[in-house]
Amino acid sequence: MDTTNLNCVIIGASHAGANCAMELRKQGWQGNIYLIDADAHLPYHRPPLSKEYLSKEEEGATKFKPLFALERYQEEEITLQLGLKVTKVIKKLKSVILSNGETIRYDKLVIATGASAIVPPIEGIESCRKVSVLRSAKDAIQIQQDFKTSTNKEVVIIGGGYIGLETAASLRKLGGNITVLEREERILARVAPIALADYFQELHTANGVKIHTGASAIKIIETDDAIEIQCNNRNVFTADVLIVGAGVKPNTFVAEEIGAEINNGIKVDENLQTTVEDVYAIGDVAQFYHPTYKEWMRLESVQNAVDQAKIVACNIIGNRQNYNAIPWFWSDQYHVKLQMVGLSKGFTYMVIRTEADKKDCFSIWYFKNDALIAVDAVNNGKAFVLGGKFIQNKILVDPLKIADNTIPFKPNNFIKTEINAH
Amino acid sequence: MAKITYITKAGEEIQLEANSGSLMELAVKHKVAGIDGDCGGVCSCATCHVHVAPEFYQKLDAPTEIESDMLEFDDNVTEYSRLCCQIPISAAVDGITVNVAN
Numbered sequence: 001m002d003t004t005n006l007n008c009v010i011i012g013a014s015h016a017g018a019n020c021a022m023e024l025r026k027q028g029w030q031g032n033i034y035l036i037d038a039d040a041h042l043p044y045h046r047p048p049l050s051k052e053y054l055s056k057e058e059e060g061a062t063k064f065k066p067l068f069a070l071e072r073y074q075e076e077e078i079t080l081q082l083g084l085k086v087t088k089v090i091k092k093l094k095s096v097i098l099s100n101g102e103t104i105r106y107d108k109l110v111i112a113t114g115a116s117a118i119v120p121p122i123e124g125i126e127s128c129r130k131v132s133v134l135r136s137a138k139d140a141i142q143i144q145q146d147f148k149t150s151t152n153k154e155v156v157i158i159g160g161g162y163i164g165l166e167t168a169a170s171l172r173k174l175g176g177n178i179t180v181l182e183r184e185e186r187i188l189a190r191v192a193p194i195a196l197a198d199y200f201q202e203l204h205t206a207n208g209v210k211i212h213t214g215a216s217a218i219k220i221i222e223t224d225d226a227i228e229i230q231c232n233n234r235n236v237f238t239a240d241v242l243i244v245g246a247g248v249k250p251n252t253f254v255a256e257e258i259g260a261e262i263n264n265g266i267k268v269d270e271n272l273q274t275t276v277e278d279v280y281a282i283g284d285v286a287q288f289y290h291p292t293y294k295e296w297m298r299l300e301s302v303q304n305a306v307d308q309a310k311i312v313a314c315n316i317i318g319n320r321q322n323y324n325a326i327p328w329f330w331s332d333q334y335h336v337k338l339q340m341v342g343l344s345k346g347f348t349y350m351v352i353r354t355e356a357d358k359k360d361c362f363s364i365w366y367f368k369n370d371a372l373i374a375v376d377a378v379n380n381g382k383a384f385v386l387g388g389k390f391i392q393n394k395i396l397v398d399p400l401k402i403a404d405n406t407i408p409f410k411p412n413n414f415i416k417t418e419i420n421a422h
Numbered sequence: 423m424a425k426i427t428y429i430t431k432a433g434e435e436i437q438l439e440a441n442s443g444s445l446m447e448l449a450v451k452h453k454v455a456g457i458d459g460d461c462g463g464v465c466s467c468a469t470c471h472v473h474v475a476p477e478f479y480q481k482l483d484a485p486t487e488i489e490s491d492m493l494e495f496d497d498n499v500t501e502y503s504r505l506c507c508q509i510p511i512s513a514a515v516d517g518i519t520v521n522v523a524n
Contacts, residue, residue, distance in 0.1 A: 045462035047461070047462060047464075048462060048464075051464075052464075065462055065463075068450070068451070069451050071451075072451065072453075302460060302461065302462075303460065303467075306458075306460050328467070330461065330464075330466040330467075332464065332466075337465075337466070337488055339466060379488065380491065381465075381488050381489075381490075381491030381492035381493075381494075382491040382492075382494050382495060384492070385468065385491075385492055385494070385495045385496055386495045389495065411495065
C-alpha cells in the first residue's frame with residue numbers, strides 16, 4: 001500500500017496512541033502521523049503515577065517517565081499536538097478540528113482516547129475543592145501537593161480497587177493516615193477473587209491502613225480545614241485529602257461524532273476497526289471480542305494498550321492481523337508485586353500454590369473445566385511467566401501437582417502426560 | 423560516559439553512549455529491536471531480556487529474586503540472562519556488550 005500521501009491521525013497519546021505512532025513507522029507508514037492529546041505533558045508511563053511517583057518525597061513534573069524521548073518523535077517525523085482537544089470530527093470530510101481551530105484531514109483515524117475517572121454522585125462532592133481522582137500526571141501532582149500541604153495527613157480514599165489500594169500504599173509510605181472506604185463487602189470486588197482480596201486486605205491492615213468495607217459515602221461536607229465524609233452506616237470520617245478511585249468510563253466522544261457503534265467502549269472487529277471504515281479504536285476505550293476467552297471485553301491495562309497498538313498499525317498499513325493477546329497486569333503495593341496473566345472470570349475451580357521455602361510468595365491458578373485460564377502470582381515471577389506460557393500454548397496442567405508444594409516448580413512436573421490424562 | 427553495545431537477533435551491532443538511566447531505557451530511546459520495556463522498567467513484563475557478555479556478567483550486581491524468577495522460564499534463557507531494565511548505566515558498565523535474547 002502506498003501511504004506517502006496519506007494522513008494517519010491518532011487521538012490520544014498515552015500507551016496505546018504513542019506506541020501506535022511508533023509502530024506505524026516501524027511497519028513502513030510513509031505519510032504524516034499526527035498524535036493528539038489534551039494532556040500537555042510529553043506522553044508518559046501511567047502506572048507509576050499511583051506507585052513510585054506518589055511514594056517519593058520530591059516533586060516536579062520532570063519525574064514523569066516518558067514513553068519515548070522527544071527526539072524519537074522528531075526522528076520518526078511524528079507530529080505531536082499536545083495540550084489540544086479534539087472539539088469536532090467531521091465524518092463527511094474525514095477531518096478532525098482541534099481546540100486551537102486547526103483542521104486535520106485523515107485517511108486513517110485511530111481513537112486511543114482511553115477512559116476517564118468516574119466521580120460518583122455523592123452529595124457535596126462536586127463543590128468540594130480537595131477531591132482528586134488519579135488518572136493523569138496533573139492528578140498526581142495535585143494529590144502530592146494536597147498531601148504535602150495538609151496538616152494532619154489524613155487521607156480518605158473512596159474505592160478499594162487497584163488505584164485506591166496502590167495510592168493507599170504509596171501515601172502510607174510517606175506517613176499518611178489512610179482510610180479506604182469500599183462500598184462492596186470486600187476490596188477488589190470487581191477485579192479479584194476472594195483469596196487474593198483477603199491477602200491484600202491483611203497486607204494493608206498490617207501496614208496500618210484502615211479499610212472499611214460495606215462503607216458507601218453518601219455526603220461530603222467541606223469545612224475550612226477539613227473534609228467530612230458521611231457513610232451509609234452512619235460512620236463519619238474526616239480527611240485533609242479525599243481521593244476517589246471508583247473506576248473509569250471510556251471516552252467515546254469521537255466515536256459518537258462519527259456514529260461508530262458504542263457499547264461500554266467503542267466496538268471494534270478482530271482487526272480493531274470500528275463500525276466506521278478507516279476508523280480504529282485501541283486501548284482502554286476499545287470493546288473487542290477475545291477469541292481465546294470467547295467474550296466481548298474492554299480491558300484497562302498497559303499490555304492491552306501496547307499490544308493493540310502494534311496490531312492496529314499492521315492493519316492500517318494493510319497487513320491484516322487479528323488481535324488475540326493473552327492479557328497480563330501488575331500491581332506494586334509495599335513489598336508485594338502482584339502479577340496476573342489471563343482472565344479468571346468464569347473459572348470453575350482454582351488451586352493455590354505456596355512455595356515451601358518462601359514467605360509472602362504464592363500463586364493462584366484458575367481453571368475452566370480442564371483448561372488453565374489465569375494465574376495470579378504474588379511475589380512469584382516464575383508462576384507468572386510459566387502460567388502465561390501454559391495459557392498461551394494451551395497446555396494441560398495438573399492442578400493437584402501445582403497445589404502440592406513438595407513438587408518442585410518445574411514445567412515438566414506440572415504438565416499432564418498421556419498416561420494420567422483421561 | 424559509558425559505552426554500551428547491543429547486538430540484535432538479526433545480528434545488527436548498535437553502539438550507544440549514556441551517563442544515566444538503564445540499559446533498557448537507552449535501548450528503547452534508540453530503537454534497539456527486541457527491547458520493548460513495556461512495563462516502564464519495573465521488572466513486570468520481561469520484554470527487555472538480554473544475554474550479558476560473560477566477562478561482564480560477574481561485574482554486575484546480582485539480579486534480585488523477582489528478576490531471576492521472571493527469567494527462569496523465559497524463552498532463550500541462559501546463565502548470562504538479565505532483564506536490562508535492572509542494569510543501571512554508570513562507569514561500571516562502560517564497554518559492556520549485550521545480546522538481545524528475543
